[in-house]
Amino acid sequence: MNTIIETNFNFPNQKSFYKGKVRAVYNINDEQLVMVATDRLSAFDVVMPKGIPYKGQILNQIATKMMEETEDIVPNWLQATPDPNVAVGELCEPFKVEMVIRGYMSGHAAREYRLGKRVLCGVAMPEGMKENDRFPEPIITPATKAEMGDHDEDISREDILKKGIVSEADYMILEDYTRKLFQRGTEIAANRGLILVDTKYEFGKTKDGRIVLIDEIHTPDSSRYFYAEGYQERQDRGEAQKQLSKEFVRQWLISNGFQGLEGQTLPEMSNAYVQSVSERYIELFEQITGETFVKADVSDIHNRIETNVLSYLK
Incomplete structure (x- = not known):
């Protein structure tokens, strides 16, 4: 091969x-x-x-x-x-956080929820949700690279600012860009009969100080997709969703x-x-x-x- x-x-x-x-x-x-x-x-x-x-x-x-x-x-x-x-x-100089955004309670969020946790990266998750249910609003749950090894670690907005990993002014832009990209990604997916469930974005700063999107975006390695057709029926029956990732x-x-x-x-x-x-x-x-x-x-x-x-x- x-x-x-x-x-x-x-x-x-x-x-x-x-x-x-x-x-x-x-x-x-x-x-x-x-x-x-x-x-x-x-x-x-x-x-x-x-x-x-x-x-x-x-x-x-x-x-x-x-x-x-x-x-x-x-x-x-x-x-x-x-x-x-x-x-x-x-x-670019990459920011040391990955901007993870979730429209649905799947994957890592669902695993944490099953353990009884109702706060993820400082963001509250509503009571009474089932795995793969849609959040009322997409939630941003950042991750940072661990000092040792390759595992990403959850981190809250408050800790990012408190530890000075990203300045408040820059973080406001990262959040704004993340929500705009997820909204556009959701629209693109819907046109293809898909649901963009969750994804991550990485950003960097250019030499002249502009914040830009870097790395991959909306790929099956960085995102989770469901098939839109039959999504609600599968949720109602408590069945696993048909995934594209x-x-x-x-x-x-x-x-x-x-x-x-x-x-x-x-x-x-x-x-x-x-x-x-x-x-x-x-x-x-x-x-x-x-x-x-x-x-x-x-x-x-x-x-x-x-x-x-x-x-x-x-």
């Missing part, structure tokens, strides 16, 4: 390189970032040993399309996409005895299973964007990316 797992490009004026769970990020002259979306798959903060064909292309193209569909309301870092797997944008990978891992805990062994991903995950991601792309997915040429994916990026940087 021709996938891109590792990258070791050396572009002109390259200052540094950063390897994330899924992306490889190259700093060009302290002015631009070249972000390569690899085919790595991560779940429970663990990167799977095999790449998923076309996953990087899918995430990059969804994020690009969603940034184009929201740039009239929130400025973003993106300058160009010279390759199906690559985004190039303005170098990478939750299906987590469920497969759980059913094979893996949740990223110490002493657990990653299950073997057969080529047939890897192929099925790839097909599922293509289905996600088409459902979320309303477009037919066009597979890029992956016969020599490293050379293709390098050639396209070099041509752009010239």
Whole structure:
């Protein structure tokens, strides 16, 4: 399977390189970032040993399309996409918080609710809710990267300001942008027969002090979607919702005895299973964007990316 797992490009004026769970990020002259979306798959903060064909292309193209569909309301870092797997944008200083916004009580919020908690990140959750019920208003539940390890940690608005992680003036803008993006994302999803359940946004500050949206947006890796058709009927019957996210990978891992805990062994991903995950991601792309997915040429994916990026940087 021709996938891109590792990258070791050396572009002109390259200052540094950063390897994330899924992306490889190259700093060009302290002015631009070249972000390569690899085919790595991560779940429970663990990167799977095999790449998923076309996953990087899918995430990059969804994020690009969603940034184009929201740039009239929130400025973003993106300058160009010279390759199906690559985004190039303005170098920013990232804020150390992720702006998580939830329209429905699902995932982490539902798990906390089941434990009897009625306040999440300083925000009250109403009594008498069922899992996957809609909140009266979307709630913002920020997360911050832990000092140790990769796990995100819940944090309240009050603690963010008290600890000086973000200034009050900047945080007001982050909240405003988050609500505007979620509203637009909800409208886009509704047009595709979907419900945008929850998502996260990341922001950075440019050298001239502007706050812009960075990283991915409204992808199946950063967001949870439900199918709108039959949503209410499933809620009324107490059934699980039909989901559109990478939750299906987590469920497969759980059913094979893996949740990223110490002493657990990653299950073997057969080529047939890897192929099925790839097909599922293509289905996600088409459902979320309303477009037919066009597979890029992956016969020599490293050379293709390098050639396209070099041509752009010239």
